Amino acid sequence: MGNSKNSYLEIDLDKVVENYNYIKGLTNSKVMAVVKANAYGLGIVEIAKVLKKAGADFFGVAFYEEAIKLIKSGIKEKILIFNYIKKEYLNKLININNIIITIYSIEQLNGYIDYMGDNINKLKIHLKVNTGLDRLGIREEDLNIAIKLIKKYNLKIEGIYSHFANASGNEGYTRFQDNNFNKIIKKFEENNILFRVKHISNSAATLLYRKFDYDYVRVGMAIYGLQPLEEYNNNIKEVLTLKSIISGVFNVKKGENIGYGLKTAALKNMKIAIIPIGYSDGYLFQLSSKGLVEINGIECNIVGEVCMDQIIVDVSKIENLKIEDEVIVIGGKIGINRLAKIVDTIPDEILCKLSNSLEKNYIGDV
Numbered sequence: 001m002g003n004s005k006n007s008y009l010e011i012d013l014d015k016v017v018e019n020y021n022y023i024k025g026l027t028n029s030k031v032m033a034v035v036k037a038n039a040y041g042l043g044i045v046e047i048a049k050v051l052k053k054a055g056a057d058f059f060g061v062a063f064y065e066e067a068i069k070l071i072k073s074g075i076k077e078k079i080l081i082f083n084y085i086k087k088e089y090l091n092k093l094i095n096i097n098n099i100i101i102t103i104y105s106i107e108q109l110n111g112y113i114d115y116m117g118d119n120i121n122k123l124k125i126h127l128k129v130n131t132g133l134d135r136l137g138i139r140e141e142d143l144n145i146a147i148k149l150i151k152k153y154n155l156k157i158e159g160i161y162s163h164f165a166n167a168s169g170n171e172g173y174t175r176f177q178d179n180n181f182n183k184i185i186k187k188f189e190e191n192n193i194l195f196r197v198k199h200i201s202n203s204a205a206t207l208l209y210r211k212f213d214y215d216y217v218r219v220g221m222a223i224y225g226l227q228p229l230e231e232y233n234n235n236i237k238e239v240l241t242l243k244s245i246i247s248g249v250f251n252v253k254k255g256e257n258i259g260y261g262l263k264t265a266a267l268k269n270m271k272i273a274i275i276p277i278g279y280s281d282g283y284l285f286q287l288s289s290k291g292l293v294e295i296n297g298i299e300c301n302i303v304g305e306v307c308m309d310q311i312i313v314d315v316s317k318i319e320n321l322k323i324e325d326e327v328i329v330i331g332g333k334i335g336i337n338r339l340a341k342i343v344d345t346i347p348d349e350i351l352c353k354l355s356n357s358l359e360k361n362y363i364g365d366v
């Protein structure tokens with residue numbers, strides 16, 4: 001598999017660190033670097049390494065395997081796993097002292113207790129509570145049971161957290177969630193369950209507010225150059241370029257069909273270029289007839305459907321194009337945030353979906 005290096009990712013680690021430092025400069029909280037989903041597609045090991053160097057002492061991942069990968073790559077800093085871990089892996093975690101698991105429901109906790117018995121108190125835990133996202137999180141009506149179980153089994157609860165539903169768009173609801181968070185913390189504290197570490201803010205909340213800062217903010221998007229807010233923030237630098245080449249240049253007459261489906265006829269005599277990248281590389285099919293690429297500094301529209309491993313672009317405006325000339329598929333004038341807007345998705349999706357088979361070239365001095 002792979003793309004014979006016709007196409008590859010260039011990832012600027014200096015910019016990753018700049019973004020991380022910018023976030024750090026905004027808040028007095030520590031910054032948990034969220035590196036789930038292979039660091040949003042950019043490569044969890046390489047990204048964690050530079051963020052560690054930049055001072056990150058806590059990493060957030062979605063799954064057990066990601067945490068293990070970090071540890072194997074030499075990360076000794078704390079790692080919080082957000083999502084469910086199958087019971088069969090729990091015993092392995094007893095001996096790994098920098099992995100922290102999330103307990104987010106009574107059913108989950110009871111299942112773990114049944115499986116682990118008294119060893120349950122050897123796991124390091126952050127509680128996740130629901131404050132209004134209604135995804136994973138202990139619900140208010142279950143708090144009393146949670147308190148009972150924590151005491152009965154002497155659980156090692158090191159922290160508590162929650163997650164915002166719409167920090168970028170709705171301050172009222174965000175404040176409502178934060179109020180709930182405080183009420184829940186108070187309830188635990190009244191029952192002598194204290195937390196060393198509390199955290200709730202994601203990238204959007206960290207950019208916008210200081211009043212929701214606790215011990216940590218949990219930041220993914222902004223580190224990777226993805227804009228969390230409607231309003232573009234120039235301090236957040238795009239870190240990714242997806243480069244490819246031209247594999248063919250052809251002249252097409254007005255009225256000729258271009259690409260699959262017989263849906264696109266040339267509106268004029270035009271010149272097209274073929275680029276060997278498509279949805280098998282993670283380049284979204286939705287970019288059909290909508291996306292753009294940059295060639296010689298000029299923006300070129302995609303014509304017709306994105307194919308499995310090719311796209312067709314209009315290069316009528318460009319002279320002297322030839323096979324193997326460079327194409328910037330994502331980056332430059334057509335950054336990931338702009339592409340996301342074009343197809344009405346979030347930039348995270350475009351980044352995460354880029355295929356792992358695309359070679360990653362890391363640049364920067366860090």
Ligand SMILES: *Cc1c(COP(=O)(O)O)cnc(C)c1O
Nearest residue numbers: 034082163202203218219220221
């Ligand atoms: C993904 C995630 C984050 C980071 O969110 P961004 O918007 O990318 O900053 C923080 N906390 C949790 C629980 C997450 O799942």
